Structure formats: C-alpha cells, structure tokens
Amino acid sequence: MKARAFSYFRASTVEEALDAHAQGGDDARYIAGGQSLVPALALRLQAPRRLVDINHIDELRGVRREGEWLRIGALTRHCEMLTEPLIAEFAPLLRAAAPFVAHPAIRNRGTLGGSVALADPASEFPAVVLALEAEIEVAGPAGRRRVRAEDFFVDLFETALAPGELLVAVHVPLFNPGQRIAFDELARRRGDYALVGCGISATCADDLITDIRIAFFSVGNVPTRARRAESEIAGSRLSPDVIAAAQAALGEDLAPDDGDDVPAAMRLHLARVLLGRLLGQIGGAT
Amino acid sequence: MSSIMSDLDEADATVRVRFVVNGRKTACDVAPRDTLVDCLRTQLELTGTHAGCEMGACGACLVQLDGRAVHACLMFAVQADGARIDTIEGLSESGVIADLQAEFHRRNALQCGFCTPGMLINAHELLSNVARPSREAIRDALSGNFCRCTGYEAIVDAIAAVAEARAAKAAQGAEGASS
Structure with a gap:
C-alpha cells in the first residue's frame, strides 16, 4: 500500500513541466489533484520513476471568457465548478454534474484536467465535455493544439494525448439562454461510481428542440454520444412518442459490456429510464 | 538534500519540506x-490523523490543507511544501470544533473512534459552508467517511444538533446587537 520510490519535480511553468517529463522518458507521470493517481500508485497499478507536479503552474489556473468560449484551466478543482460564477453562467452542465463527482474532500483536490485526461469511463466530466462539444487544449514538445472532445476519448483510459503531452485547458462554447441542460446518474450508493449516467445539452426554439447532444458514461470503454437517439429528437417537440422513440434508439447507440454484477440488458434498461427522466426535465423546463 | 523547486531529485534522496502545521512553522525531511x-x-507524531484505507475511500485521514478538507493519504508530503495544514489536534486546541466534539460525546456518535477525526473535519467544513444543512445534505457530505461502529445515525444527529445550536446562537447574537 505504498508507492514505489520516485523522484519529484515541482514545475512552475508548462515548459518546465514538459522538459521534466521528457527527461523521465516513458517513466514519468504528471500529477495534478492526484485523487486517482495516488491510489493507483499506492496499489502499484502504476509505478513511475518520476512525478512532475503541475499544481503550481499559474497558466493552468482560472476560468475566463475568450470570445465565444469559456476557457477553464486544467487545474480548476471540482469544488470550483460549484462556486465559480462564470461556470454557473456559461457552463451550467459542469456545475450540474459536479455534485455527483466523488465526495466533498475529493472535490476539494481533484481537477477538471485530471479527470478529462484520465478518461475513466465511469467519470462524469468526460461525458459532460463530450455533450458540450468542448475542445481540449494540450501542450507538448511539438507545440500546442486543440482537440475536439469527440476525437479526444479514444478507448479505455486512452485519449488523444501523445506521450509527454499535458492537458492545459478545456474550452467550452458559451451557454446561451436558448439552451437547456440536464444531468443525472444512477448509482447504488451516493458518491459511488454510476451504473449509468447522462448529460444533455439541448437548443430550443419555444418547445421545438432544434439541436440536442446526449452523452452517456459508464456504458462502455469511452463516454458515448447517443446519436441515433439525438436524431429521433432533433426538430421535434418532446412528446411521449418522441421520448419513447429516443429510448428505443439507445439499443443502437449503446453496447454495454455484459458484467456479472450488471448485465448488459440491465444497463441498457437503466440508460433508457435515465434518458426518459432527463428528457422529461428538458421538456418541462420552460 | 536539495531544493524541490529546481532539481530533479533522486528517488531515494530525502527532500526538506517546510509547512505550517497547526499554526507552527515546521520542517521535515521526507522521501x-x-x-x-x-x-x-511518524515524523511530527500527530497521530490524530488516521491512516485507514490509504486510497481515499474511508476518510479517516482528512486534514485541512490551506483551509479545505483533503485526504492526507492522497498527497505526498513533498507536495505540501509551503502549505498551511491543520490537523484534528490543531482544530481541537483552537476550540473551533469544541461544540461538535461535545455533541459527538453526548450522543455516543463514536465507539472505537477511528473515523472520528475525519468525521469532525468534514462536519466542520460542512457547517462552515452551509449554516443549517438538511439531514440528507449531512449524509451526502459524509458519504466519503466510513464508520463501521455506529450506523451513522448518532453522527448525523450530532451534526444536525450543532447546526441548530449555532444558528440559534447566531440569531440571539443578531437580536442582541440590534437591541
């Protein structure tokens, strides 16, 4: 239950962090909040020779408007999702998801960038950035680039981050008053990993849904857009028939694994139940 | 020994870290x-912070880092260089949680006591943020603190009672000030 010995470097700039990581070769890890990494080290699931601490890099902090985007620094803690006014105004889906993320003390330390970079398939925030069509800013030896959320989550705990690249910020398109959001998850215990969870961002003209993005998590190796369900809804009013058609379409969108504790059919059923509830909220929010 | 700001320290070398623990400037040499x-x-002999699961699940190791509750098992000491840390010993000595401690005692909100420091630190943060949390909110806040003795009822009762008492006292104070 103790980590293997490693060397430690506290970086104060992104460039310093990249250099320190490069010197560690394949055996270096960045540490942000550490709420997933430190248990993995304690359990020896990972045993890097070097940790590069990014907690003191000013550039990775803070939330600010940049034109039509909200730039959320990678080090923004989960608890800040609940208290930061710019998040409440321009990225309310992140705020709606935050209370479901772990427990208060974990939220005091865990970071948005860490959660997105880890890409745990049972995590809330990766699904939220997918539903928001956010862009992920990363820095690496070859320079900076922005990756669409859709292209970021590749496979189980695997992202578009190349070795040594560092997640710098998450850019979210500004929420506007014509949009509606909903978020919920089903878990056996509060704070536990979700059996299934879902975030929705919809654009409405009166009662007509002109555009809708539905992202599920805990349903497979990566957070997953329910595109067939979305197409059942877009251009329609959220009548019971439309909701039922969207729920039925989830059979084509999602292919959860068959686990001993949660059979695939049960997870799909729960996804349909959850989608029905959330669409009810979207339709009822006038 | 070397500075953590500039060098890539060797894995086995110790590093000097400096922090303020319970109001006192402290230095330690740590790997x-x-x-x-x-x-x-082990180094500061502040054994009120308990090491339970050592993976962030049980909440027995909660301390305040720069005023916020965090798991002391989920960060390395070297990361705390320059930080302010308050442990259960510091909070006890300062008296800020004396009413919580008294209420836990009065209502038998502990048996073996292993979880109690973490419970108190979490309860203290909850009541600092929300003056009168519902029972559901208290349970939610404690969802990362395991107690294997009490069944939680008495713990929730104690925290709810302290919230009520503090609110009543604050209302009295406001009345007193306005009259």
Whole structure:
C-alpha cells in the first residue's frame, strides 16, 4: 500500500513541466489533484520513476471568457465548478454534474484536467465535455493544439494525448439562454461510481428542440454520444412518442459490456429510464 | 538534500519540506513517496490523523490543507511544501470544533473512534459552508467517511444538533446587537 520510490519535480511553468517529463522518458507521470493517481500508485497499478507536479503552474489556473468560449484551466478543482460564477453562467452542465463527482474532500483536490485526461469511463466530466462539444487544449514538445472532445476519448483510459503531452485547458462554447441542460446518474450508493449516467445539452426554439447532444458514461470503454437517439429528437417537440422513440434508439447507440454484477440488458434498461427522466426535465423546463 | 523547486531529485534522496502545521512553522525531511499522513503521524507524531484505507475511500485521514478538507493519504508530503495544514489536534486546541466534539460525546456518535477525526473535519467544513444543512445534505457530505461502529445515525444527529445550536446562537447574537 505504498508507492514505489520516485523522484519529484515541482514545475512552475508548462515548459518546465514538459522538459521534466521528457527527461523521465516513458517513466514519468504528471500529477495534478492526484485523487486517482495516488491510489493507483499506492496499489502499484502504476509505478513511475518520476512525478512532475503541475499544481503550481499559474497558466493552468482560472476560468475566463475568450470570445465565444469559456476557457477553464486544467487545474480548476471540482469544488470550483460549484462556486465559480462564470461556470454557473456559461457552463451550467459542469456545475450540474459536479455534485455527483466523488465526495466533498475529493472535490476539494481533484481537477477538471485530471479527470478529462484520465478518461475513466465511469467519470462524469468526460461525458459532460463530450455533450458540450468542448475542445481540449494540450501542450507538448511539438507545440500546442486543440482537440475536439469527440476525437479526444479514444478507448479505455486512452485519449488523444501523445506521450509527454499535458492537458492545459478545456474550452467550452458559451451557454446561451436558448439552451437547456440536464444531468443525472444512477448509482447504488451516493458518491459511488454510476451504473449509468447522462448529460444533455439541448437548443430550443419555444418547445421545438432544434439541436440536442446526449452523452452517456459508464456504458462502455469511452463516454458515448447517443446519436441515433439525438436524431429521433432533433426538430421535434418532446412528446411521449418522441421520448419513447429516443429510448428505443439507445439499443443502437449503446453496447454495454455484459458484467456479472450488471448485465448488459440491465444497463441498457437503466440508460433508457435515465434518458426518459432527463428528457422529461428538458421538456418541462420552460 | 536539495531544493524541490529546481532539481530533479533522486528517488531515494530525502527532500526538506517546510509547512505550517497547526499554526507552527515546521520542517521535515521526507522521501518523495512519503504520503502526508505518514509524515504527520511518524515524523511530527500527530497521530490524530488516521491512516485507514490509504486510497481515499474511508476518510479517516482528512486534514485541512490551506483551509479545505483533503485526504492526507492522497498527497505526498513533498507536495505540501509551503502549505498551511491543520490537523484534528490543531482544530481541537483552537476550540473551533469544541461544540461538535461535545455533541459527538453526548450522543455516543463514536465507539472505537477511528473515523472520528475525519468525521469532525468534514462536519466542520460542512457547517462552515452551509449554516443549517438538511439531514440528507449531512449524509451526502459524509458519504466519503466510513464508520463501521455506529450506523451513522448518532453522527448525523450530532451534526444536525450543532447546526441548530449555532444558528440559534447566531440569531440571539443578531437580536442582541440590534437591541
């Protein structure tokens, strides 16, 4: 239950962090909040020779408007999702998801960038950035680039981050008053990993849904857009028939694994139940 | 020994870290892999912070880092360089949680006591943020604190009672000030 010995470097700039990581070769890890990494080290699931601490890099902090985007620094803690006014105004889906993320003390330390970079398939925030069509800013030896959320989550705990690249910020398109959001998850215990969870961002003209993005998590190796369900809804009013058609379409969108504790059919059923509830909220929010 | 700001320290070398623990400036020599909870318990002999699961699940190791509750098992001592840390010993001595402690005692909100420091630190943060949390909110806040003795009822009762008492006192104070 103790980590293997490693060397430690506290970086104060992104460039310093990249250099320190490069010197560690394949055996270096960045540490942000550490709420997933430190248990993995304690359990020896990972045993890097070097940790590069990014907690003191000013550039990775803070939330600010940049034109039509909200730039959320990678080090923004989960608890800040609940208290930061710019998040409440321009990225309310992140705020709606935050209370479901772990427990208060974990939220005091865990970071948005860490959660997105880890890409745990049972995590809330990766699904939220997918539903928001956010862009992920990363820095690496070859320079900076922005990756669409859709292209970021590749496979189980695997992202578009190349070795040594560092997640710098998450850019979210500004929420506007014509949009509606909903978020919920089903878990056996509060704070536990979700059996299934879902975030929705919809654009409405009166009662007509002109555009809708539905992202599920805990349903497979990566957070997953329910595109067939979305197409059942877009251009329609959220009548019971439309909701039922969207729920039925989830059979084509999602292919959860068959686990001993949660059979695939049960997870799909729960996804349909959850989608029905959330669409009810979207339709009822006038 | 070397500065953590500039050098890539060797894995086995110790690093000097300086922090303010319970209001006192303190320095320790730690290996990078030493967790904060181990440093507090073994080097500073502050054994009120308990090492339970050592993976962030049980909540027995909660301390305040720069005023916020965090798991001392989920950070390395070297990361706390320059930080302010308050443990259950510091909060006890300062008297800020005396009413919580008295109420836990009065209502038998502990048996073996292993979880109690973490419970108190979490309860203290909850009541600092929300003056009168519902029972559901209290349970939610404690969802990362395991107690294997009490069944939680008495713990929730104690925290709810302190919230009521503090609210009543604040209302009295406001009345007194306005009259």
